[in-house]
Amino acid sequence: MQHASCTGRTTPAPPLDWMSLTEQICDKARNLGFDLVGIAPAHPVPQFSAYHSWLSHGYHGEMEYMARSDRVARRKDPNKIVPGARSVICVGLNYYPGALPHNLRHDPSRGLISNYAWGVDYHDLMRSRLQELVNFAETRIYTKTGRKIAYRVYVDTGPVLERAYAVEAGLGFIGKNTCLIHPQMGSWLFLGEILLDVELDYVSARTPRNTDVNCGSCRRCLDACPTGALIAPYVLDARRCISYLTIELKGPIPHELRPLLGNWIYGCDICQTVCPWQRFARPTRERSFYAQGTASPPSTAEGLDRISPVLSELVRMNVEAFQRQYTGTPLHRTGRHRLLRNALVALGNQRSSTTVPTLTEALADEESLVRGHAAWALGQVGGQAAQRALENVLSTERDPYARHEILAAIDALA
């Protein structure tokens, strides 16, 4: 296995002890199961201006945490997070759980869930391992110097441009799909960091192995994105991205984008699946990233139903069933109502009259978001039964949003 770590120094060599400490940290990270590890100086990254421009165009949509001024300042300068920050230990963890069997991948009656979400939620898993890594470093530094260190551990949710630091640490390059790609592993990688106020032996981001490779003239991801969210190479308008629409967006999914979602109900893998660098991807050693009860490739019926659920069964799921099925996985974050919202869009896109009874039931759901999307789906399916179901609930529906959807669907059928 290739590690983008502990090679090719560009900064003046620090004292020998720190060099060996760096090597020990890298070894420990690998022993903890991380596939990639590297160290970047805790300087502002050159990509900060790209992030700034991204915000100024409003591409972050409703992700206000991306634009809060205190967060922006921290993304610009890690010293605002850890005063005196000198190093960023960056790790990558392969999450590839194998491919979905072909018949399920192409079955429109089932929903598609991004492969990063098939198993356990990566946030806690990676954070606790990074904590173990920093405990290890802290003990060694304290033994050598008697000094306590200041640090922060982040996985995804912190105010850090994770991909940019991963590049600086030599973990890979940024593709036109905006993902961090490792030339020997592809991009099915989670990232995490430790910011600390200790100057380690920085691993060069610019090792020959990683700078000689990039996307070249390829643009498969841009051409394959169903919603046109990759508006230019390296620029993603999150407001159009299926991942944002199905996971981050709290309210209704914009009408004009619903037909473009196909049967994706949680996240989207298209711009990565089409990428030629993914031919190097190998299934992860981390068993907990496989769907419960499955091996790679996923095999048991229970596991398959969880990662590729039958849509009409999913929209009948009550809160208890949702908790049973998805607690501990990333899907739990969206809550039942948003997962059902997404599934109803997928059912609308399926346009099958066999789904009318299920959609009619969903018109009585306790959540107006669900009722509204059920109405839209009935409008897409069409036919007399769908029309009758919509007209029947119009007199009793009191929620303004759901009423609006019902009226729009009736109009569409007229």
Ligand code: B12
């Ligand atoms: C907000 C967010 C999203 C948003 C916006 C994504 C985006 N591309 O901006 C949404 C909800 C859409 C999203 C989707 C996904 N996300 Co997300 N997301 C984040 C988050 C929290 C912040 C990303 C961010 O800062 N965006 C702002 C843009 C401007 O920054 P950027 O994405 O880093 O883009 C850089 C490049 O574009 C580069 N750049 C810009 N111009 C140019 C020009 C050139 C020539 C070059 C070389 C580079 C370059 O500079 C930018 C700044 O660093 C990070 C975690 C974190 N704290 O960083 C995870 C993160 C990026 N997401 C991750 C994942 C796994 C996903 C999904 C795959 C999940 C899924 N399957 O649905 C998709 C992938 C979609 C995609 N193509 O990006 C991983 C990515 C791992 C990797 N290998 O890259 C991260 C790092 C989380 C983690 N800790 O593992 N995500």
Ligand code: SF4
């Ligand atoms: S995740 Fe899907 S919708 Fe988002 S940019 Fe990639 S292909 Fe487009």
Ligand code: SF4
């Ligand atoms: S699909 Fe092509 S353009 Fe897109 S990230 Fe992969 S190599 Fe780059």
